[in-house]
Amino acid sequence: MSEEKLMSKKKPAYPINKKLDGYLHRYNRKIEIPIFYDDLLRFSGSVVVYDSEGADTLWVRVFYSEFDREEIDLSLKKVYSILHSDGGDRILEYLNVDAVDYCTFGNSKPFRIKVRNILNDNYTYFYVKKTDASRVYGLELEHMLSPYNLNFLVFGDTLIEEHIAGIPGDVFINDVLPKCTEAEKSQLAKEFVKFNERCMIRLLGDMRSYNYVIVPTHDFDHVVYKIRAIDFDQQCFEGKLKVYRPQFFKENFQMVELVRTKLQKYSVDQYKIEERSIVAKRILSSGNRIKRLVGIGKTDTISLDENIDQLKHQIYDLTKDLNFKKCTTMGQVLALALDFVKRNYEDVSLKQILDNNQS
Known part of the structure; x- marks a missing residue:
């Protein structure tokens, strides 16, 4: 069976209703963050990201004006601190945002953020996406019903997801x-x-x-x-x-x-x-x-x-x-x-x- 027949061509995004919003607040998924998905759309240019074999990854690396870049970098470091640490500012000086990549493939059109610790060159990723109730239900069910715990945050129309390695x-x-x-x-x-x-x-x-x-x-x-x-x-x-x-x-x-x-x-x-x-x-x-x-x-x-x-x-x-x-x-x-x-x-x-x- 072809995928066109198996899958709908386009799935709409569904808003977070009041009850689900209260649930997210109860279980510490709803936390104020300093940047929104739409802020990252203000990029001024991009280049294609290729893999080690020279194939198009369907991601593009985006760039921001000098004025926007400083503010966006700081906000993304704070998001990293909220997601992976205690949300404090003391670790920010040791972090660097190496790349902001954007994917136009699929429904969610996510941003992938690469954050590096400048003291030891260890790095990790997290994702910034548009909030969708379906995705939130999916993340929570995965957290409870799979062998794996998931870390994510929701604030307004923005969803932050940790990277799943593999x-x-x-x-x-x-x-x-x-x-x-x-x-x-x-x-x-x-x-x-x-x-x-x-x-x-x-x-x-x-x-x-x-x-x-x-x-x-x-x-x-x-x-x-x-x-x-x-x-x-x-x-x-x-x-x-x-x-x-x-x-x-x-x-x-x-x-x-x-x-x-x-x-x-x-x-x-x-x-x-x-x-x-x-x-x-x-x-x-x-x-x-x-x-x-x-x-x-x-x-x-x-x-x-x-x-x-x-x-x-x-x-x-x-x-x-x-x-x-x-x-x-x-x-x-x-x-x-x-x-x-x-x-x-x-x-x-x-x-x-x-x-x-x-x-």
Whole structure:
């Protein structure tokens, strides 16, 4: 299936409503920052950024007038301090803004800021984007339901995201995967199954290979690979269930082939059950925080009516749970999907307890 048919051509940005704004304030995501997204649009020129192979990265490095540059540099250093430290000014003299890059590819059109510590030349990135309720829900759900914590800030119409380190999926598939050992390929196949399941459970869409990273970790005598989403623009928007399953994007074909050639069906089913159980445990351990977020989402507008109608019927076909047919918002669909996973986990756990007591 072509991407044009699988994905909507353009997803609108949805505003942060009053309840979600209060949630962000409660959990220290809403913090006043000294610069807005629109301030960074005042650049006076740009040059294309190429990678080490001379290919266009689809990013451009922007430049500001001398008058604007000093103010913007200082503000970006303060944002770095708020995001990564205590927000104080004492570290600012040791920081330098090496680059401000702008990407016109995709919906979010982010700015990527490279900040370097001048004492030791260590550097890191953060991103400045337009606020979008879908993305905020996606970031929060990733923070609670994935193995990874996320750091981000929201103020007005500006969203600040920390950089998620790793090898971009498309780069990994092209450059690293062919050199992997057979054991590493099997482990990657396992991780892709679990990643695919996690995205579908929490309705995170559009996980094409350039929207996730592969994170290698050296463990004794081998390398363990994990897969992390890095783009949360398509949280709970599309109507086609396939959009929430990375296996259906052609960019992931080689990862799907790994699953086909390296894993037996029994193993695939086992890894799916493992991931559902882990997500269910995270839902339970997140307590009131996830209840508040999902409760807010139930009354929020983060998708189109036709998408909601399509998705709820496709999920009903998969689960046979009549409650999905009653949904009128995408937040209600998400809430039921998470509850379905949690209930199944609790039912299985209760059955195991009863079986153990009887044995």
